[in-house]
Amino acid sequence: MSEMFVGIDLGGTNIKMGLFDSQLKLVHKTSVSTQADMGPEIVIDKMVETVEKLLGAGGVSLEDVTAVGIGTPGPANYSEGVIIKSTNMPKFKNVPICRILNEKLGKPIVFDNDANVACWGEYAVGAGKGVKDMVFFTLGTGIGGGIISNGELVHGCAENAAELGHMIIYPDGRACNCGQKGCVEAYASADSTARRAAEAIEGGAESSLKKVLDEKGRITSKDVYQHLATGDKLAKEITDDTAKALAITCINMLHTTEPKRIVFAGGMIAAGEALLNRIQDYFDEQIWTLKKEAVEICFATLGEDAGIIGAAALARHAKQQGRLD
Amino acid sequence: MSEMFVGIDLGGTNIKMGLFDSQLKLVHKTSVSTQADMGPEIVIDKMVETVEKLLGAGGVSLEDVTAVGIGTPGPANYSEGVIIKSTNMPKFKNVPICRILNEKLGKPIVFDNDANVACWGEYAVGAGKGVKDMVFFTLGTGIGGGIISNGELVHGCAENAAELGHMIIYPDGRACNCGQKGCVEAYASADSTARRAAEAIEGGAESSLKKVLDEKGRITSKDVYQHLATGDKLAKEITDDTAKALAITCINMLHTTEPKRIVFAGGMIAAGEALLNRIQDYFDEQIWTLKKEAVEICFATLGEDAGIIGAAALARHAKQQGRLD
Numbered sequence: 001m002s003e004m005f006v007g008i009d010l011g012g013t014n015i016k017m018g019l020f021d022s023q024l025k026l027v028h029k030t031s032v033s034t035q036a037d038m039g040p041e042i043v044i045d046k047m048v049e050t051v052e053k054l055l056g057a058g059g060v061s062l063e064d065v066t067a068v069g070i071g072t073p074g075p076a077n078y079s080e081g082v083i084i085k086s087t088n089m090p091k092f093k094n095v096p097i098c099r100i101l102n103e104k105l106g107k108p109i110v111f112d113n114d115a116n117v118a119c120w121g122e123y124a125v126g127a128g129k130g131v132k133d134m135v136f137f138t139l140g141t142g143i144g145g146g147i148i149s150n151g152e153l154v155h156g157c158a159e160n161a162a163e164l165g166h167m168i169i170y171p172d173g174r175a176c177n178c179g180q181k182g183c184v185e186a187y188a189s190a191d192s193t194a195r196r197a198a199e200a201i202e203g204g205a206e207s208s209l210k211k212v213l214d215e216k217g218r219i220t221s222k223d224v225y226q227h228l229a230t231g232d233k234l235a236k237e238i239t240d241d242t243a244k245a246l247a248i249t250c251i252n253m254l255h256t257t258e259p260k261r262i263v264f265a266g267g268m269i270a271a272g273e274a275l276l277n278r279i280q281d282y283f284d285e286q287i288w289t290l291k292k293e294a295v296e297i298c299f300a301t302l303g304e305d306a307g308i309i310g311a312a313a314l315a316r317h318a319k320q321q322g323r324l325d
Numbered sequence: 326m327s328e329m330f331v332g333i334d335l336g337g338t339n340i341k342m343g344l345f346d347s348q349l350k351l352v353h354k355t356s357v358s359t360q361a362d363m364g365p366e367i368v369i370d371k372m373v374e375t376v377e378k379l380l381g382a383g384g385v386s387l388e389d390v391t392a393v394g395i396g397t398p399g400p401a402n403y404s405e406g407v408i409i410k411s412t413n414m415p416k417f418k419n420v421p422i423c424r425i426l427n428e429k430l431g432k433p434i435v436f437d438n439d440a441n442v443a444c445w446g447e448y449a450v451g452a453g454k455g456v457k458d459m460v461f462f463t464l465g466t467g468i469g470g471g472i473i474s475n476g477e478l479v480h481g482c483a484e485n486a487a488e489l490g491h492m493i494i495y496p497d498g499r500a501c502n503c504g505q506k507g508c509v510e511a512y513a514s515a516d517s518t519a520r521r522a523a524e525a526i527e528g529g530a531e532s533s534l535k536k537v538l539d540e541k542g543r544i545t546s547k548d549v550y551q552h553l554a555t556g557d558k559l560a561k562e563i564t565d566d567t568a569k570a571l572a573i574t575c576i577n578m579l580h581t582t583e584p585k586r587i588v589f590a591g592g593m594i595a596a597g598e599a600l601l602n603r604i605q606d607y608f609d610e611q612i613w614t615l616k617k618e619a620v621e622i623c624f625a626t627l628g629e630d631a632g633i634i635g636a637a638a639l640a641r642h643a644k645q646q647g648r649l650d
Contacts, residue, residue, distance in 0.1 A: 133482040147581065149481075154474050156583020157458040158619070161474075163580040166613060168573050169496060179614030180576070248493050251505070255488040256472065256581050258481020288491060289504030294483070 004064045005315045009307030010072040012088020018308035019058040028058040036089035048104045067108040069311030071117030081111050108324040110315040119146025121310025126302040131260040135253045139268035143185040149257050169248045187245035190221035190268045197238045207234035225271040247282030265300035329389045330640045334632030335397040337413020343633035344383040353383040361414035373429045392433040394636030396442030406436050433649040435640040444471025446635025451627040456585040460578045464593035468510040474582050494573045512570035515546035515593045522563045532559035550596040572607030590625035
């Protein structure tokens with residue numbers, strides 16, 4: 001009997017799964033469509049079937065599996081293993097997913113939100129490897145986050161810690177979807193970056209992006225970075241504002257949980273060095289002069305697999321800490 | 326042999342000490358002047374003597390003491406027990422205070438910075454009692470802080486976590502002593518509150534505080550709150566801005582480590598309900614609408630004794646966690 005771990009990334013569109021050995025080396029991975037509209041019972045049955053197929057493809061049996069990790073978007077009661085509700089899976093209401101999977105698979109289930117799971121994946125084997133204190137940002141439609149302090153995820157009093165996109169950096173600033181004003185998400189998510197560019201053009205700013213907006217009716221953050229690369233002035237201004245917002249947020253995290261490393265993930269890191277270097281420039285410019293800070297700011301390295309790796313890594317961590325049932 | 330704890334608050338002016346039983350009930354306390362200019366050897370000898378006197382007054386012997394806790398301002402290497410340097414005790418340079426005290430007293434020494442120690446005191450027996458996640462702010466000359474996450478202090482990668490006064494809330498805002506711009510400390514410390522009032526009057530604002538400034542040459546935060554109580558418009562504006570800055574900081578902490586309780590301490594809490602209610606008002610106004618937040622914002626209850634209680638409580642915690650030598 002070997003010590004294997006299954007990592008599951010349960011999303012509204014796809015269920016991704018990976019089988020990992022005790023060193024978190026990927027043995028096999030697979031993906032099936034979630035078909036969330038079929039309801040939780042069918043989705044969970046499909047998860048069980050897919051685990052069995054995954055193990056078969058990996059040439060191992062359930063006996064070889066120590067534990068299963070799952071990451072999914074909230075809101076959920078993670079410590080109790082219950083999905084309370086889900087924007088992308090509307091039929092999931094108060095689903096005790098961990099209890100059901102535990103009954104069907106006979107294995108301990110470890111459960112956390114998708115941002116924490118991806119954070120833990122980067123921490124275990126990706127960009128965060130080797131440190132004990134890390135902060136993680138996903139720059140996508142919104143901005144999600146994860147915090148690792150002294151080698152453990154910070155969950156907070158009601159499992160809503162690390163909603164880092166909703167730190168207010170410009171009081172009374174841009175309206176955020178959450179109801180607050182001036183959140184970093186309202187400036188520096190992929191969506192907000194694109195929206196600020198569109199607003200500037202609609203307000204009369206000159207830019208090579210105008211043609212994109214006229215033709216497609218919208219601008220994406222990818223457009224912004226493409227036009228940044230070709231020297232567009234507005235694209236540079238927008239990128240600078242995004243980078244500054246992220247730099248301020250990095251400084252605030254440094255003064256809060258003091259990470260050794262800050263890792264950015266999500267679609268927007270496709271912008272590459274052009275973005276990362278500007279974040280670092282603003283960080284260096286805005287940070288205190290009391291002492292030289294050694295925090296490292298970098299991009300995630302695991303890409304799409306962060307969810308399955310992180311889920312398996314969390315399961316392994318629970319085992320190592322003696323927390324499995 | 327009973328299980329007693331000694332808590333020491335080592336400041337530049339005074340060394341305060343308390344003897345506590347295993348329930349953290351104060352048995353006896355004392356205070357002597359530090360005379361830091363005599364150098365570390367003499368100060369440490371005095372600490373040892375004072376511990377012996379404290380125990381004598383409490384009717385116990387060193388045998389009854391399980392461990393000694395010490396809090397002191399940084400910078401220090403707390404995990405190694407070394408005071409690196411000290412603004413208030415300039416002759417203290419790379420002093421291995423824990424090793425020396427351990428040798429002289431024969432007891433395990435637990436060491437942390439003064440803000441963390443006061444935070445832990447409030448957590449153990451004061452305003453933070455009963456929660457596992459707490460954030461603590463001291464509103465004095467500057468703003469210090471402490472973070473407790475899942476029942477443990479957050480120390481960060483280089484023991485500089487929870488420098489909460491230096492979270493930037495107004496990018497490119499007021500200059501802070503630390504070299505950054507727009508820190509919450511530059512708006513909401515006792516000193517900054519007073520300074521903003523003085524600046525407003527010098528800029529021509531009408532206020533009953535003008536007489537104070539003219540007569541004393543300066544304004545204190547206490548003056549601001551006294552004139553707030555008598556209905557002065559400027560005092561109200563200044564207080565509002567202080568409260569708003571603190572409320573934004575509370576929101577940012579909620580989205581970071583998600584405390585159940587946020588505790589304010591320090592000289593400025595003498596302002597009482599007038600300040601606390603305004604912080605709560607701004608918090609309620611600025612916080613997201615996604616869900617009702619149950620964080621409790623309150624004032625510290627231990628006053629001047631937080632340092633000695635917290636130091637003893639940290640020593641007890643180390644014992645309970647099996648961390649003593």
